[in-house]
Amino acid sequence: MRDATKDPASALAALRRVRRLLITSHASPDGDAIGSELALAEVAAQLGVEATIVNRDPHPANLDFLPGIERIAVSDRLPPVEEVQLVAVLECPGLDRPGFEGLERWPILNIDHHLSNEQYGAVNYLDEEAPAVGEMVLRLAEAAGVALTPTMATNLYVALVTDTGDFRYSNATPRAFQAAAQLVAAGAVPHRIAEALWEQVPARLVRLQALVLATLQLEAGGRLATITCDAGMLAQAGAFPQYTENLVNVPRAIAGVRVAAFFKAFSPGSVKVSLRSRGDIDVQAVARAFGGGGHPNAAGCTVQGTLGEVQARLRQALLPLVEVS
Numbered sequence: 001m002r003d004a005t006k007d008p009a010s011a012l013a014a015l016r017r018v019r020r021l022l023i024t025s026h027a028s029p030d031g032d033a034i035g036s037e038l039a040l041a042e043v044a045a046q047l048g049v050e051a052t053i054v055n056r057d058p059h060p061a062n063l064d065f066l067p068g069i070e071r072i073a074v075s076d077r078l079p080p081v082e083e084v085q086l087v088a089v090l091e092c093p094g095l096d097r098p099g100f101e102g103l104e105r106w107p108i109l110n111i112d113h114h115l116s117n118e119q120y121g122a123v124n125y126l127d128e129e130a131p132a133v134g135e136m137v138l139r140l141a142e143a144a145g146v147a148l149t150p151t152m153a154t155n156l157y158v159a160l161v162t163d164t165g166d167f168r169y170s171n172a173t174p175r176a177f178q179a180a181a182q183l184v185a186a187g188a189v190p191h192r193i194a195e196a197l198w199e200q201v202p203a204r205l206v207r208l209q210a211l212v213l214a215t216l217q218l219e220a221g222g223r224l225a226t227i228t229c230d231a232g233m234l235a236q237a238g239a240f241p242q243y244t245e246n247l248v249n250v251p252r253a254i255a256g257v258r259v260a261a262f263f264k265a266f267s268p269g270s271v272k273v274s275l276r277s278r279g280d281i282d283v284q285a286v287a288r289a290f291g292g293g294g295h296p297n298a299a300g301c302t303v304q305g306t307l308g309e310v311q312a313r314l315r316q317a318l319l320p321l322v323e324v325s
Contacts, residue, residue, distance in 0.1 A: 031162025056099035131176035134159025150187025157188035208237035223322035225251035
């Protein structure tokens, strides 16, 4: 394990020392994870490095349009040891987050912007002030002197726009807008990306959204909102778990809501919880208490127990955050 650095030079040096790279990110990957993976693979290719991308879970349906998305393998198995010289783990505060066993067999290039990162890499390129890991990959590409192609720009813009909530979250800093301007100049087309992300949803997702929103509960005078999805709802809508990726933002948008929690009970005895908040309410601290992590206004965790048990435990932890003094 090495000390952390915000300078991409050490990450670039690690890439230049190898010829075979494995890229992965957290389970249930989001736009920042997928966009950053695809862009890093393109950077690697321009450096003469052969990159393989493997994730534990499929990507959200609204990312199907991303250039190069077909190269991402979804598997519960990693490549043979001899086929990899370095593993780039993106947007994961802990090495358990990708959901694979055996990643520690290789040197790790850890690229992340979470405050809680455990510095598990041989190289730790970490910057908690970065608006998205995609912005860090952009700086890595700049340091490498590689061409910022339209495909790379598109993938990195998606990483940036999804992690900042369309530039509505607190991480929509000057750095975020500077990166966005650079990516648009390089070929990202914001209106086309926005349409592909948010205006091409399959009918099954709309059906699922109707089922999930029917579970909406408001507590603490409307300051805490919760929604729920289980395997039965997925089956009824003909949808998949990855279709739930952005639904937590719907109750968060309700006037007066300070914290939103989305309970996803897809496997017996285990519940995934997505948390969102407004202002200075830190849901990351709650997620960490349950073995998860994230950002102050956007975090998540997986909690063992029945749906009712997990809901009760999370409510007990979340209600003090929205109490009115």
